[in-house]
Amino acid sequence: MTGARGGVxxxxxxxxxxxxxxHGYELRKRLNALLGMFRAFSYGSLYPCLRQLLADGLIAEEQPADVAAPLSGRRSKIVYKLTAEGKERLQELLTQAGPSAWEDESFGIHFAFFRHTEAEVRLRILEGRxxxxxxxxxxxxxxxxRTRERLDSYTLELQRHGLESVEREVRWLNELIATERQGLPSTPTDRTDRAEKPGSDTTDLD
Structure with missing residues (x-):
């Protein structure tokens, strides 16, 4: 599976x-709720992804016992579950804190699984974002x-709205970073830095 979107x-x-x-329907609903918050999610991309994960041995299919299915003519729903290799791959993905994890495409998904992510990795992703x-x-x-003089009032308001949205996210990130740092064990260097620079844990960008 290649590409940033495939990785997400x-x-x-x-x-x-x-x-x-x-099973597939439940997974689609969960992914729509999760991915839909951050970007458009195409159902057409899900099943190729599942087939690749199955081929790689990262997930497995289970055919649940369903006595009603033969009588009703309906197919039993296939349940997908994580394999041991899949758990290892998930942990590998959750340790990735480089630039790809800071982008709009993937930051929200990494953040959604922060409860499974090491504190140091969470902090690197937040700071990178x-x-x-x-x-x-x-x-x-x-x-x-540069362009203020040439913009009409509506375009200018749209630009300001985008600017304010980014500023709000930066303030939100500042709060999260401060909280994450408070939860990390202090090293001698950290304690010395804080003694020399009171309040240096939080950067005020306003």
Whole structure:
């Protein structure tokens, strides 16, 4: 499974099946609720993903006993469950804290499974996401300053709305980062830095 979108869907499927085995319809509903919050989710991409995960041995199919199915003519629902290899792959995906985890496509999915993620990895992803948004803020502010005179009032309001949305997310990330840092064990260097720079755990970007 290649590409950023394929990786996002793989993480979403493995993470969902880590919670409990699911049949296809239940999995589709769960993924729609999860992925739909962050990007459009195409059902057409789910079954190719499931076939690849089955071929890779990361998930397995179970055909539940259903005595009513032969009588009604309906097919029994296939249940998908995580294999031992799938659990290992999920943990591997959850340790990835590089730039791909900071992007709009994947940050929300990584965040959704933070309860299964190590604290240090959570912090790196949050800080990386904040850094990425700070870059975006600088770019938008610079572009807005250059084009303000040429924009009509509606386009200008739309630009401001986008800017405010990013600023709100940065403030939210600041709060999460401060909370994560409080939960991490302090090292001698950390304690020295905080003594020299009171309140340095939280960066105020406003």
């Amino acid at each position: 869907l793989e993480l979403a499927v493995l993470g969902s099946l880590h919670e409990t085995p699911l 904040r850094s990425r948004l700070e870059e975006r803020l600088d770019s938008v502010r610079t572009a807005l300053a």
